[in-house]
Amino acid sequence: MNLNIACIPGDGIGPEIIAEAKKALGRIAKKYGHTITYTDLLMGGASIDAHGVPLTQETIAAAKAADAVLMGSIGGDANTSPWYKLPPELRPEAGLLGIRKALQLFANLRPAVLYEELAGACPLKEEVSKAGFDMLIMRELTGGLYFGERKTVMENGVRKAIDTLTYDENEIKRIAIKAFDIARKRKKRVTSVDKANVLDSSRLWRTVVNEVAAGYPDVALSHMLVDNCAMQLVKDPAQFDVILTENMFGDILSDEASMVTGSIGMLASASLNDSKFGLYEPSHGSAPDIAGKDAANPIATILSTAMMLRYTFDLDKEADALEAAVKEVLQAGYRTGDIMAEGCQQAGCSKMGDLIADAIEKTR
Ligand code: IPM
Ligand code: MG
Secondary structure (H helix, E strand, O other): OOOEEEEEEOOOOOOHHHHHHHHHHHHHHHOOOOEEEEEEEOOOOOHHHHHHHOOOOOHHHHHHHEEEEEEOHHHHHHHHOOOOOOHHHHHHHHHHHHHHHHHHOOEEEEEEEOOOHHHHHOOOOHHHHOOOEEEEEEEEEEHHHHHHOEEEOOOOEEEEEEEEOOOHHHHHHHHHHHHHHHOOOOEEHHHHHHEOOOOOHHHHHHHHHHHHHHOOOOOOEEEEEHHHHHHHHHHHHHHOOOOOOOOHHHHHHHHHHHHHOOOOOOOOEEEOOOOOOEEEEEEEOOHHOOOOOOOOOOHHHHHHHHHHHHOOOOOHHHHHHHHHHHHHHOOOEEOOHHOOOOOOEEEEHHHHHHHHHHHHHHHO
């Protein structure tokens, strides 16, 4: 099979981690007899530097023409980078939001898994971490506060800013269906997270999720308020299987979930639309402080390519092999700086990529 992939290395550590993801993917392709065509595209800061805008129509068109998009990370240091002197709609993040909307990537899957090998990096007490956890945050990605109307006005000499949080039932229904479908392939539990004690959008969310749940009698649904969820994530993360939530809550909770796994450098993500098309990127940012130092952890990006193999290309065997290779390298005691532990061997970004690529060759 030929995999037609649009690639957005982006800013900061983006190009380094993408190079390692390509290395691993190349080795998978070779082993299983696939070919890969990459089209490299600019977005975020790199696109601002070249074209003055964070996302061009050309990038959108080329991304649409591919089977999937592999992305590194975008953005720079907001305190020092000239990109942040631009108006908000011209900053790097606007490119990311723009491509999510343009490609209708409404479902953002963020798995948070505590690897046995990394249990030591988990900041939770041992009696909590020893239960392990394996959850998936299903975050709505093209609605809510991120895409509602916003403005800043002057009212009677007072500055006032307005953001709008809206959801219609169709937006809620389609993301709920994704969550229930995926729960069916996992532990068959969905926790829908909202703020139904305050927000109308959350009350509609709850009603529609209940309606969708009626079609999935084999999946157990519970509802949880977002503040309680933030607490439960550090108190008892093992209780979660699929967490279904709206855009802003998902943004916050997914960072929290990643931190309890020990490092955000390990977490993959997939953003999907209603077809097999998807954009795959690590959950972490562009880490400008370590860019160009060969110090980044490429594992989240490599695991994102495994999600791509699974969700876009239906290549489960290949995805399994890639994930097994990552596990093997961790088991062998190699760690990047962010997950370094006593008695382990520290590896840079490119060395970690080499080790994983070599492990692919060895796994069956
Ligand atoms: C994420 C990021 C983005 C978001 C930013 C960079 C706009 O934090 O993907 O979680 O808030 O969605
Ligand atoms: Mg975020």
